[in-house]
Amino acid sequence: MPEPPHHDLCIVLTYYSPYVSGLTNVARDLAEGLAARGWRVCVVASKHDPSLPTEEVVNRVQVVRAPVLAKVGKGTIGINLTRLALREMARSALVNLHLPLVEAGLLARLSPVPVVSTYHCDVSLPTGDGPVVRRVVNHAQHRAIDFSSSVALRRSTAAVVSSEDYARHSRLWPAIDGRLVAVPPPCPPRGPGRPTFRRGDGFHVGFLGRIVEEKGVEHLVDAFLALDDPDARLLVGGDYEAVAGGSVVDRVRRHIRDDPRIEMLGFVPEGELDDFYASLDVFALPSVNAFEAFGIVQVVAMMAGVPAVVSDLPGVRTVVEETGFGAVVAPRDVDGLAAALSRLRDSPPDTEAGSTAAATRYSVESVLDAYEAVFHKAAGR
Known part of the structure; x- marks a missing residue:
């Protein structure tokens, strides 16, 4: 008789918490x-920080x-992830x-059990500027990841x-078509x-992200500086020291030009996030390319009663369109x-209605219900 599985589910990804x-x-x-x-549940991921334990149990999850x-670009190099993932699979x-x-x-090809892939976004790596070697490496990594993801999806x-x-709108739509199940991220x-x-x-505007x-x-x-409002404030929260793919904090600081109304907060600890959202009148997510596929932070802001201004990108715009709580703007349109x-400052929307709409549609429990249904069907239960 075959040995019963140790895990109901094995999750595999590159970076896991505390990243x-x-x-x-x-x-x-x-x-x-x-x-x-x-x-x-077992999670297999790269040991992105050498100080992390190789194995541990975190909130009932074996990691x-x-x-x-x-590390190359946003990924890692090493055969250990494949070996350990196949063992746990x-x-x-x-x-x-x-x-x-x-x-x-490779993991999907060799998997001894059914595979469900969660496709978060098309990978985006800079290939138009910077040193030639970096551009060549990024281009090669870009193609390798797309090919690997396509194989896994199929x-x-x-x-x-x-x-x-x-x-x-994804580059990998041909591999997704026919297998698609739309489930928003748990928020x-x-x-x-x-x-x-x-x-x-x-008026306080906030951003949170890498x-x-x-x-x-x-x-x-640049858009905030165009407001010409001496009492307004812009709070920019997010890590710019330990980020995969490299930070552009120096570019952002050049645009700030020492304006005292703009504050770079750096990484905002989990214990201070409630206070951060409670300090805002509007949340902004000005993403510029398809690497941003949803934007969980905009939903979290909405749940806290803060409307969001987001870029008109596939997936990102759907949250504002479905809740009506905020505004959608073309990418890079300062x-x-x-x-x-200015419009949200002068005519604030109904915060209670917006918060309720976001909480109802994107709750963790409803997302877990949807994933359970997908997993049970895939496992033939």
């Missing part, structure tokens, strides 16, 4: 949420981390690959995406906070972004 990114947070909330419901040889009833993941194609029983809008609500980040009674090229933070800075900020 912070939208993709990482989705995998963490999914793993811990299902574990709380009684699932036996296995594979040491890496080197063989002990599982089902595997959930979180893409983009350069090892995904071998998956289901391809989970954050929205059909994003999937249909845990914030608790009540105190406005400790406010600097006066003026300070990287695809976030378009410099365009938000004038449009400034106009949207």
